[in-house]
Amino acid sequence: MNTTVDLGTYRTPEGDLVHCWADSGGILTAELEGPQGRVRVDPARVKTAVKLSDDPFWPEHDEPAQGSLWRE
Numbered sequence: 412m413n414t415t416v417d418l419g420t421y422r423t424p425e426g427d428l429v430h431c432w433a434d435s436g437g438i439l440t441a442e443l444e445g446p447q448g449r450v451r452v453d454p455a456r457v458k459t460a461v462k463l464s465d466d467p468f469w470p471e472h473d474e475p476a477q478g479s480l481w482r483e
Contacts, residue, residue: 416441420469421460429457432467 417439423430427445431454441454457476461467 416454416460416462416464418459418465418467419462420464421457421462423457423460427465428461429469430469431457 416429416431418431418433421431422441423429425445427443429441429443429452431439431441436463439454441452441457443452
C-alpha cells in the first residue's frame with residue numbers, strides 16, 4: 412500500500428481506480444473512477460492504494476477533459 416501517490420494509476424481497497432497526473436502548471440492532480448463515474452479528488456487524500464501502472468490514464472488512455480469541475 413502506498414502512503415504517497417505520484418504519477419500513475421492506482422487501485423483503492425474499494426476497487427476504484429485513481430488516475431494521477433501533472434496538470435499544465437506541474438501540479439499533481441487526481442481523479443477517482445468509481446461507481447459514480449469520474450470525480451476529481453485531492454491527491455493528498457489518497458492514503459491507501461496499490462499502484463497498477465506508471466501511465467496516469469491506464470487502461471484506456473482517456474485523458475480528462477480540460478476545465479473539469481472539482482467535486483468531492
